[in-house]
Amino acid sequence: MRKTKIVCTLGPACDDSDTLxxxxxxxxxxxxxxxSHGTHEEQKARYDRFVAVRExxxxxxxxMLDTKGPEIRLGTFKNGKAELVRGARFVLYADPCEGDEHGASASYAELYRDVAPGGTILLDDGLIELSIESIEGTDIVCRVVNGGKISNRKGVNIPNARFSMPYLSPKDVADIDFAVDNGFDLIAASFxxxxxxxxxxxxQLExxxxDIEIISKIENEEGVQxxxxxxxxxxxxxxARGDMGVEIHFERLPAIQKMMIKKAVAQGKAVITATQMLESMIHNPRPTRAETSDVANAVYDGTGAIMLSGETAAGQYPVEAVRTMNSIALTVEGDINYSxxxxxxxxATVPNVTNAISFATCQTADELHAAAIITVSKSGRTARMISKFRPGVPILxxxxxxxVRRRLNLTWGVHPVVIPEVDSTDGLFDLSVxxxxxEHMASDGDMVVLTAGVPLGVSGTSNLLRVEVIGNLLLSGTGVTGxxxxxxxxxxxxxxxxxxLCSEGDVIVAPYTTNKMLPALKKAAGxxxxxxxxxxxxxxVAMALDIPAVINATNATQMLKSGMPVTIDAARGTVCAAKK
Incomplete structure (x- = not known):
């Protein structure tokens, strides 16, 4: 089971139910x-299609609804594009106009108030660089430092600038209301x-x-600080390494990424690593070696999720991109020493009851080689606190x-399920097991570690830890072969x-073994x-024949009856009743 979650951006490339x-x-x-793209009508159709497939x-x-945020974009150009030549004069206008190679409008009319001569303006993810020469009224007069082709509504970035524009625009408020009205689970807040x-x-949500959860996108120096x-x-x-990589020197990005992941994990908060992870798969069916390493390193860093943008929204290979991301994450996770x-x-934990129980749960599961950690949580907080310790054991x-189930689908290592409400701890644990x-996370004979809060149904009261063997434990001893x-x-x-009496595939129960028994022992399942x-x-004999065995099983010949179905777990030295 993959622990690192995958976020996929929906768009025209997957606007059909089969691709979804x-x-x-x-x-x-x-x-x-x-x-940032499309109308509410277009997004509603896309969302309804997704919900229908999900159900x-x-x-x-x-x-997750990703807001436009206080971003600045160019207006439109004659014929949809223009070419800026190095050394040429280029003006950013406050008033809307049709742009050309000499100038274009900016979506933020007050931009001239927040910049100064000598500053830098970057267009189209930093591919084009302008140097500000003067401010003439509301016009920003620039000189092209690095030229190139530009097209409609490309992004505008001003490194280290602090803008006076309000954070929430009327569009953002309308989009947030859309998220509430349509039952979105998460909001990704831009910039x-x-x-x-x-x-x-x-x-606005209150x-x-x-109570939609908020994922803050860190995209500039101020956000990092x-x-x-x-x-x-x-x-x-x-x-969000896209705009961040434009406004912050690129050589700083790896350290910033690691710092942000570490801080989020330490607090039990979700963390998504995004932008250009498999960018080449927009056009190609296979990733580059560098992209593979980029995804892998994010997983090694402990990121909670990895995100695909244009790869799934507008690419030629959306399904292949998800499969590739899944394969890389699974392979890397198999290489990590979680213990x-x-x-x-x-x-390294903050001293409180929930942290102590969560850490003890992970330690216990690791030391006992448990099949799963099972947590019962009304709000999902307990699962997140366990997740932050990044245990190697799956978390149910x-x-x-x-x-809550859907929101937890973003949480590292957590497999969320819905169970009916019950009013007793034993009943709750029985349902959880x-x-x-x-969910095929455990079976008869497996050991699981359970944690919950008492009294039941009260958020933030995780204070109970229990170890159980699934099924009816009949006896225990010393396991051989594992x-x-x-x-x-x-x-x-x-x-x-x-x-x-013994035939092929039987589980032989005896007070002792001898060489005379070898013909029968060779046919035994256990x-x-x-x-x-x-x-x-x-x-x-068990080691020589590689037969799962439990020795030192006191009174086994009296406690067990012929014909009884059992499961031997030689790793734990247990014998449990199995289903017929």
Whole structure:
């Protein structure tokens, strides 16, 4: 099960139900809707199509609305494009006009107030550079430093500038209302500079009675400098390397990315690494080696999610891009020593009950080689606190709220499911264990670590940890060979019974073993022997024949009955009742 989540941007390339089905099957966990483009009518049609496919497939893929934010763009050009020549004069106008090689309008009419002669203006993700020579009224007169072709509505970036424009535009407010009205799970807030920007969105949501979670996109120097205060009021962050890479020197980006991921993980907040991860797959069916390493390094850094933009929104290979992202993440996760990383977190937690229980849960699961961590959470907070320790064991979060389930689909390592509400801890844990079995995360004989809060249903009260073996534990002893096997028991009390009663695939139960029994032992699926000691005949035979065995199984011949189906877990030295 992949731990790092995949965010996919929806657009014209996947505006059909079949492609969406294939993207979800390939590993899409969150669908991103970019409201910098398209009308509400277009996005509504796209969203309704996505929801219909999601419901049809019965999956909790979350929907994230990405706001336009206080971005600045050029207006339109005659014939849709122009070419700027190095050394030429180019003017940015406050009033709307049709642009050409001599000038164009900017979407922010007050831009002339926030820039000064000697400053730099970058167009089209930094491909074109302008130097500001003078401010003449509302016109910004520039000289082209690096020329190139430019087209309609390309982005405008001014490094290190602080703009006086309000953070929330009327369009952003309308888009936030759209998210509330249509049941979006997440809002990605563009160009967040300070905590106040996030709180403005939070206030707008509260006015609508909504608790949609906010992912703050860090895209400029001011946002990087204020990362701690932004994280404190956000539900997560996005390392938005597009505009960030334009406004901040590119050689600083890797260190900034690692810093932001580390801070978000430490606080149990979502973190998405985005932009140009598999950019070449917009046109090619395979990624470049550099892109593969970029995705891999983000996973090694511990990012919670990796994002595809143009690759799935407008590319020729949207499904292949998701499959590629999934494959890289799975391969890298298989190379990470999660146990070592967990041990290094000792002493690095804030001292409170939830943190202590969450860390102890991860440690216990790691040391006992548990099949899964099962958490019961009303709000999803417990699952996030466990996730921040990045355990190697899969995390199953059982919640009663479908909205919480979808939001948790962005959380690293968490597989969320919905269960009915019950009013007892034992009943809740029973349902959770059943869910783990149904989701193929555990089976009879597996050990699981459960955590929840008491009293039930109260958010933020995680204070309970329990270790259970799934199924009916019949007996335990010392495991040999470390494998798991199921079969039907044949109880034998001596050599003659072993040779006479045992057939191919039986689980032989005996007080001891001898060389005379070898013909029957070679046919056995497993051994349960009362005799103990790793130097015993039974242990030696089990290792020589590679048969899962439990030795030192006191009173096994009295406790077990012939014909009984059992599961031997030789890694844990347990014998459980198996389903017939």
């Amino acid at each position: 089905r294939q993207m979800i099957a390939a590993g899409m966990d969150v669908a991103r809707f970019n409201f 049809e497939m019965g999956v909790p893929v979350a929907a 967040v500079r300070t905590a106040e920007d996030v709180l403005l969105i939070r206030q 006015r609508r009675g909504s 204020n990362i701690d205060e932004i994280l404190a009021v956000s539900d997560g962050i996005m390392v 070592g990383r967990l041990r290094s977190r000792t002493g 979060c059982c919640t009663c709220d479908e909205r 059943q869910a783990a079995i149904a 494998r798991t096997v199921s079969g039907s028991v044949v109880v034998c009390r001596n050599e003659d019974e072993v040779l006479r 051994l349960i022997v009362e005799q103990g000691g790793m130097d015993s005949h039974a242990a030696t």
